[in-house]
Amino acid sequence: MIRVEEAIAIVEANSTKMPVKQISVSKALGYVLAEKVISPINMPPFRQSAMDGYAFKHSIRHQYDIVGVSQAGDHSNIKLKTTEAIRIFTGAFVPDNADTVVMQEHVMANKESILIAAMPEKNTNVRPKGEQIAKGEVVFEANTLITPAAIGFLASLGIMTIAVYKKPKSAILVTGNELVKPGQKLKKGKIFESNSVMLQAGLQTFGLEKTKVYRVKDNLKATKKALESILNKFDIVLISGGISVGDYDFVKEALLQNDVKELFYKINQKPGKPMFFGSKNETLVFALPGNPASSLTNFYIYVAPAIKNKMGFAEIHKPKLVRKLNADIQNTTGKTLFLKAKYDETNVTVLDGQSSAMLNTFAVANSLLIVPQEIEEYKKDELVTLLPID
Amino acid sequence: MIRVEEAIAIVEANSTKMPVKQISVSKALGYVLAEKVISPINMPPFRQSAMDGYAFKHSIRHQYDIVGVSQAGDHSNIKLKTTEAIRIFTGAFVPDNADTVVMQEHVMANKESILIAAMPEKNTNVRPKGEQIAKGEVVFEANTLITPAAIGFLASLGIMTIAVYKKPKSAILVTGNELVKPGQKLKKGKIFESNSVMLQAGLQTFGLEKTKVYRVKDNLKATKKALESILNKFDIVLISGGISVGDYDFVKEALLQNDVKELFYKINQKPGKPMFFGSKNETLVFALPGNPASSLTNFYIYVAPAIKNKMGFAEIHKPKLVRKLNADIQNTTGKTLFLKAKYDETNVTVLDGQSSAMLNTFAVANSLLIVPQEIEEYKKDELVTLLPID
CATH class of the missing domain: 3.90.105.10 (Molybdopterin biosynthesis moea protein, domain 2)
Known part of the structure; x- marks a missing residue:
């Protein structure tokens, strides 16, 4: 069982960049x-007026004859005498022998001439070429x-x-005999399978739109066979369920038999401890816990940075936030806790319903509050660290 | 000319919800x-084990015979005697006359029986139906x-x-004789038209994928005609350019002739002052400044909240952030400034290149620092307010 920090570092080190x-x-x-x-x-490709006004060659004169106009898109390189100006508009070409534009608000104008009331400095309101x-x-x-x-x-x-x-191609493999597709009849002892649409949506937030979902029976043979074809076709494979310590969990075995290199298995955290991370060639495999809230926690902590690394992001981790805690937190587990929490501008509240099966809390949370494994208690008003998930 | 706060309130009041x-x-x-x-x-639909372990009826006994198994998906309602237990897995059905699950780690087991080393309290590890x-x-x-x-x-x-x-259907109308489509030859005096793809991408961040782009010549007749058909087909119409005080700006006139109700024109801000906001029936019209950085600023300040309001968001404004300023800021304009800025966990730096034509600064900014019109100066180390744009 490894530390959260180690697990994050191993994921980062093994998520190689996608092709270009x-x-x-x-x-x-x-x-x-x-x-x-x-x-x-x-850019700009030519000297451009930054204002609506009049272009002229700067001098001590205040009065100029209007001899033309330059509107955006024009390119008539009018040769101005020192006594002449042109009407000009924002973004328009400034003739080569004009050097200054006066704002129309600083001018008294009639049809033929202008009198500059407030003389700008030389070069004012002219955007240099290539500025x-x-x-x-x-x-x-x-x-x-x-x-x-x-x-x-x-x-x-x-x-x-x-x-x-490129964006990674992703697939989700769902295991679990207890699972029934939403829309079908819920027989006794069964629950609706929800992790695949949840993880699809998570992948979609990174623009991974066409995630393929595969379903297999809870046995080694079926899982091994499904993985054979999936592992060669996708860059990121998420497996939902079948990875905890129960006798009926055989996903790890199916992965190893498919030559997936184990990079870690089990992390000292709660929720989300039973997770396998491995690779085969450039394909990453995350076997996530079946409990929905554990699954989504590990998606945000491990899968999201791996996607960003593969996609070439300079910064693959969201900047963490620091907020003041609204109530004491105990940590008697010796594990790193990821608590569903809601923060505002200054404070953070840990939400009720932290069970690894409970997604409703996740749906109203905007962050995961991180309690490192060494910390046994945070007191009200202490500053704590959050990972934003909104 | 109205205040920024008024303009935001008017946009909010007029952006009615989309149909369902x-x-x-x-x-x-x-x-x-x-x-x-x-x-x-x-949910859960039945009493569920929260652990891999053994289910039994709680008593003073520590030893139980194993008489069956309940794995996830099973529903065999085994009738347990007080001396009997069943092997059970996480998420599996707990038989009606068992009330407690002991973790497998707290048990010594052989094939026929278990001896509970650490006795849990009654009801432990059983998730109640509907919990x-x-x-x-x-x-x-x-x-x-x-x-x-x-x-x-x-x-x-x-x-x-x-x-x-529903998500609003959106269109962009681009005006400007100075504009050339990227990929074409850049003739003298012209610039590449970039606002349409920029605004399309901005709309795409809200999942508005199929924004239609229309281009018209810089004249009243063409603009009026284009608007006639657009206004009836879309929920949000963005117009790029043609709205400043220059003689060649006629977009406002074309809007009014199309019975678009003016809700405001010009906001006391920099950049982004020359903007028209109006409505016709439920359709919102934002005529944005042609300068790219002004256009994008007003997209974030006015268009984004309007989209969120139409889409039914409970909170249409991103929570503002407060950060410590890295250098003095002057505001001699009497206007509200929106400065491209970059913040980290504690501080914020205003970026070089605030000109309304400059998009490169925007591309590296993660926020707009807001200097209200009344503020003439912020000193280094003062706390200032930001609108995040990442």
Whole structure:
């Protein structure tokens, strides 16, 4: 049985990056850059007005004749005399021999001429060519997450495709003779199988949309056979159930017989202790506990960072939060606890219903409060560490 | 010109909820419940063992004969004598006349009998029927966001479909003669059009996947005509550009001629001042500034909460964060500033490059630091308020 910190480190060390693919910028939200991006142009591509106003060559004069107009999209390189100005709009081309734009609010104007009431300094309101980025400069380094702003910036440079890490293909293998599919009749002794849709949704939060679900009977032969084909087809395999110490748990055996390398089994934590983590080639296998709340806890603690690592994220762990505790917590287990909790701007409350079977608490929680295995007690008003899950 | 706080309140007051639809639980991630959900069953549906161990009727005896087994999925209601126990596994049915389960680790066992070394109290390790939720109880109230945990819980109750608010259908109308589509040749005076893909990605973060993009020439007639058909087809219409004070801006006129009710125009903020917000029937119209960074700022401040309100979210604003400022900030504008910033666990740094044209800063920011219009200065180490955008 290993410590939580060790288990997290082992997952991180073994989740290798996915292969690289080219993707259209417009479809890249949520992907991570596999290579740095270089700007193909200067941005802005020309000297641009930053205001609606008048462009002129700066001098001691206050009065100028209006001899033309430059609106956004124009490119008439009007040759201005020192006594002349042009009407100009935000984003429009500034003629080569103008150097300054005065805001229209600082001018008295008629159709033919302007009188500048408040003279700006030379070069005011002119965005230099390449001010934002010059041709050949780095737009984004590798491992940058593609956000709406990043998409906008790439598009503004005319970049159509980028190199990103592929998203892992994922499968879920469900075991358990006690399980009945929702929608079917619930016979005595059975429960509805809910982990597969829950884990599918968890994977979906990372944009892994097409997770395949497989169901097998609770026996070694069926499980071994199902794993044979699954292990070669997917990058991440989640197995739900069949991994605790009970006599009827044989998932670990089926994995080992399929040459899955055991990287750890059982973690000194509550809930979520009976978990197997292994790999075969580049495929990661997480055999998660069957209890829904344990399963989801370990999804957030171990599976989520592994996905982010495979997808190329620079930072695979969510930043932890520190909050003031609303009531004492005891930890008599000697294990690291992950408690479903709800935090606000300053405080955190541990929710009722921490049983590993109870998902309803999870549904209203926004965080897991971490009580490390050495800590026997946290007192009210102590500062504690949370992993946000919202 | 109105205050930011007023503008936010007006958006909130006018973004009415979407119609309701039935959706499969497995496809409901990110939707919001329109009606409360009632549990159709007890959960657990029967008395369940919480451990791998032995079930028996609690007494002063320590030795019991093993007369059967109950594994998960079984429902053999074995009648136990007071001298008898059965092998039982986590989640399995507990026979009616057993009341206690002893963990296997607390027992010495051979094939025929057990000797309990550490006697648990009566009722230990037996999950009562309906412990998690009873038939007829409320599973979730209306306006609950469907998370992976919520999906798991609903599925565990055998619930297949739920009533949620539809997601708004959205369109983007792009104006601007200076704009060239990425991939085309960048002629002199032109810039690449990037706001549409940026705003599409912003909408996609709320699961609005199929945003339609329309492009029109910079004139009243074309804009008016395009709006005629768009306004009747979509719930949220974003217009990019054509809304500032320049002579060539006519979007507002086209909106008013299409019977869009003006709810506000221009907000006392920087960036993002020239914005029009209006409505026609239930359709919301946001005419956003053409400058990319202004456009995205107003997307986060105004459009995002409107989407969440239409989708039925209980809380439409992200919780604000408070952090310690790393350097002085001046505000000589008399406007509310939204500064691209990066925060960590304790501090916040305002990023270089706050110009309304600059998206590169936005791509590395994780928050907008809010400087209210009355504040002329924040000093280093002061606590300031942030809107997270990650």
